[in-house]
Structure formats: structure tokens, C-alpha cells
Amino acid sequence: MITLIxxxxxxxxxxxxxxxxxxxDLVKSDQVNWIDIExxxxxxxDEVCDQFGIHPLIADDIxxxxxxxxxxxxxxxxxxxxxxxxxxxxxxxxxxxxxxxxITENLLITFQEGIPGDSFNELRERIKLAKGxxxxxxxxxxxxxxxxxxxxxxxGIMEKLRSKIESLEAHALKHPGDDxxxxxxxxxxxxxxxxxxxxxxxxxxxxxxxxxxxFIKESSVNYFQDVADHLNYLISSFETSREMLRDxxxxxxxxxxxxxxxxxxxxxxxxxxxxxxTFLAGVYGMNFRHMPELSSEWGYPSIIGIMMSVAxxxxxxMRKKRWF
Numbered sequence: 001m002i003t004l005i006x007x008x009x010x011x012x013x014x015x016x017x018x019x020x021x022x023x024x025d026l027v028k029s030d031q032v033n034w035i036d037i038e039x040x041x042x043x044x045x046d047e048v049c050d051q052f053g054i055h056p057l058i059a060d061d062i063x064x065x066x067x068x069x070x071x072x073x074x075x076x077x078x079x080x081x082x083x084x085x086x087x088x089x090x091x092x093x094x095x096x097x098x099x100x101x102x103i104t105e106n107l108l109i110t111f112q113e114g115i116p117g118d119s120f121n122e123l124r125e126r127i128k129l130a131k132g133x134x135x136x137x138x139x140x141x142x143x144x145x146x147x148x149x150x151x152x153x154x155x156g157i158m159e160k161l162r163s164k165i166e167s168l169e170a171h172a173l174k175h176p177g178d179d180x181x182x183x184x185x186x187x188x189x190x191x192x193x194x195x196x197x198x199x200x201x202x203x204x205x206x207x208x209x210x211x212x213x214x215f216i217k218e219s220s221v222n223y224f225q226d227v228a229d230h231l232n233y234l235i236s237s238f239e240t241s242r243e244m245l246r247d248x249x250x251x252x253x254x255x256x257x258x259x260x261x262x263x264x265x266x267x268x269x270x271x272x273x274x275x276x277x278t279f280l281a282g283v284y285g286m287n288f289r290h291m292p293e294l295s296s297e298w299g300y301p302s303i304i305g306i307m308m309s310v311a312x313x314x315x316x317x318m319r320k321k322r323w324f
Contacts, residue, residue, distance in 0.1 A: 005034040007127055009135050014128075020044070024051050032139050033107045034127075038114045039063070048109065054102055055079075062111045065098040069201035071208040077104045078212045080143075080204065083197050084112075084119050084150055087157045092164075094157060094190050096197075101146065103215055108139050110146065119149045140216045144223040147205070151230045154194055158234055158241070161187055161194075165244050172248065176255035184252070188245050195238050202231040269324050273314050277307045 004015040004023045008031050015026060027033045039045060045059050058079050061067050069082040081100040088095065097118070100111040112118060123145050126134050134145060164187055168180050209216065209224050216224065284291070284303055296302070318324060 001038045003036045005036070005124070005127060006031045007135050008032070009130075012128060012130070012135070020047050020051050027107060029106055031106065032142055034139075034142060035107070035109045036112070036120075037109065038112050045111065048111075052102070052104070052107070052109065053077075054109075058100075058102065062100040065113055067098070069197060069204045071204040071212075073208075073211050077102050078208065078215050079103075080147075080208060082147070082150055082201050082204070085153055085157055085194070085197070086115075086117060086119075087153075087160060089160070092186065094193055096193070099150065101143065103139060103143055105215070106139055108142055108146075119153045120146065123149050137220070138217065140220045141223065143216075144220060144227065147224075148227050148230070151201075151227055151234070154198060154234055155230060157190070158194060158237055161190055162237075162241060162244075165241065165248065169244070169248055169251070172251050172255060177259055179252075181249070181252055184245055184248055188242070191238060191241055191245075194234065198231055198234050198238075202228060202235065205231065265324060269318060272318070273311050276310050276314070280307055280310070 001016070002018045002020065002023055004013075004018055004026055006013045006015075006026070006028060011031065015023070018026075023035050027035075037044070037048065039062070042059075042063055045062050048054065049056060049059050054077060055074050058072070058074075061070075061072075061079065061081055067081055070080075072079040079100070079102055081098070084097040084099050086095045086097065087093075095115065097115045098111075098113040099118075102109045102111075123134075126132060126145075134141065164183075168183055168187075171178065172180055205224060205228050209221060209228070280303060
């Protein structure tokens with residue numbers, strides 16, 4: 001699906017379900033033009049590149065969904081690729097969607113992988129309702145808002161993961177016998193996903209701020225610095241979260257060791273009680289001919305009474321010593 005959003009300070013227009021040629025014909029030089037494309041096949045990407053004079057090498061990066069965030073500068077446009085992340089609270093899974101951006105003087109084209117939903121619903125609403133300064137600035141300010149929306153989703157996911165860590169920590173303290181290691185490893189994997197994307201995105205953003213001065217006006221540089229600050233905050237929180245996970249894993253190991261110690265103590269106490277009883281049973285279980293107690297009428301109840309007395313004595317003795 002191809003959508004074209006055009007705006008200036010007083011004007012706003014949106015066109016949906018367009019073809020590439022229709023969108024190209026509607027682009028106006030005196031307005032900010034945002035063409036949003038959900039990728040369906042390579043032919044569509046090649047058509048867009050041919051229609052707008054985009055370098056052929058960019059087509060490969062647009063279609064390469066494993067590409068990490070990066071920035072490239074060309075004569076008539078700049079290229080920025082990154083990942084949008086979507087967190088599903090029900091399953092706790094993070095879904096990645098490849099996002100590529102091509103920016104010219106008055107045109108911004110976004111290529112999405114084609115997964116339903118994105119990070120820009122709030123941004124579209126701001127443009128439609130002319131909230132803030134969005135309709136008063138040029139295409140570089142739109143680029144800032146798109147990247148800021150992507151990074152804001154990163155921060156939101158990071159906060160959810162931090163909350164999960166704190167909840168697991170409280171659960172581990174309240175229920176030390178429960179195994180939470182699989183959940184800890186799942187959170188660690190999600191944090192690594194964020195880290196794998198945030199570091200190259202920060203580098204690409206810093207490179208763009210330095211090299212793309214022809215496309216990014218001086219008045220907008222501070223806004224991109226704000227996105228970089230958010231990424232720096234996100235990156236600095238990785239180590240804190242990983243330290244929390246290490247503490248949680250140590251707590252889990254400690255709980256497991258304590259539980260094992262309790263089990264071993266119980267088994268040791270039971271074994272200690274039965275050692276003298278086993279000795280008595282072994283002695284009177286031998287088939288010697290001359291054992292006076294064997295012919296006694298009270299032999300059996302006597303030995304049972306002695307065994308019970310020994311067991312009770314040992315229980316009280318170990319209890320007094322606080323061995324259990």
C-alpha cells in the first residue's frame with residue numbers, strides 16, 4: 001500500500017491506495033511530501049527508485065531486512081535504515097520490522113517491511129491536526145519525528161523490560177522455590193535485541209548530523225541531538241539492566257542452593273535417626289541359634305519399644321541442637 005501525505009502550515013492532504021506514478025505526479029515542490037510504502041516485492045522498490053532517481057545500491061539495502069541501522073549520503077538524497085520494534089504484552093515477544101528512509105529536498109519516502117502496524121500513528125495524527133510545529137517546518141523536521149517515534153518505542157520497550165525484571169525480583173524473594181531462570185534468559189535476549197539496534201543507530205545518527213548538512217537545516221540539528229540523547233540514555237540503561245539480571249540470576253542460584261541444603265538437611269536427619277534403628281534390626285535379624293531374646297515372650301515388643309525410644313531421643317536431641 002502506498003500513502004501520500006502532503007502539508008504546509010495551512011494545508012493538509014492525504015492520498016491512499018496510490019500507484020507509484022500517481023504519487024509521483026502529486027508531489028509538490030512547495031509542500032512537504034511524505035510517501036509511505038509497504039514493501040510487497042522487488043519490482044515495486046525498483047519502480048520507486050527509477051521514478052525518483054534513487055541510487056540502485058539503496059534498493060538492495062531496502063530489501064535486505066537483516067541490515068543493521070546505517071546512514072549513506074548521496075548527491076541528491078540521503079538514505080537512513082533502521083528497525084521498528086513492536087512489543088506484544090500478551091506473549092512478551094518483540095517483533096522487528098525493517099524501515100528505510102530516503103530524503104530529498106522536499107520529499108521523504110519510507111519503506112516498511114509490510115508487517116501490519118507501525119510506530120507513526122501518533123505522528124500522522126499530529127500532522128493532520130497541526131499539533132505543535134510539525135506543519136511549520138520542512139522535511140528534515142519530519143525525519144526527526146519519524147526517528148524520534150522509533151526511538152521512543154525502544155525506550156517504551158526498555159521500560160517494560162525493567163518492570164519485568166523488578167517483578168521477577170519481587171517474585172523470587174516471595175517464592176524462592178520457583179524457577180524463573182527461563183524468564184530471566186528471555187528478558188536478557190530482548191535487551192540484547194535493543195542493544196544490537198541502538199548502538200549502530202546512534203552511530204548512523206551522529207554521522208548523518210555531521211555529513212548531511214545540505215539536507216538537515218541548522219535549526220533542526222538540536223532536534224536530532226535530542227534523539228541522540230535518548231539513544232545515549234537507552235544505551236546507558238543496558239548495563240544497569242544487565243546488572244539487575246545478574247543479581248537476579250545470583251538470587252535464583254542462592255535460592256536453589258538453599259533449597260538443596262534444606263533437602264539435604266532433611267535427608268541427613270532422617271538417615272541419622274534410622275542408623276541406630278538399622279543397627280538394632282540388623283543385630284536381631286541374624287539367625288544365630290543362641291540368642292536369649294529370641295525365645296523371650298516379650299522380645300519383639302521390647303525391641304520395638306527400644307527402637308521407638310531411640311528414635312524419639314534422637315529427634316529431641318537434634319531438635320535441641322537446632323539441626324532442623
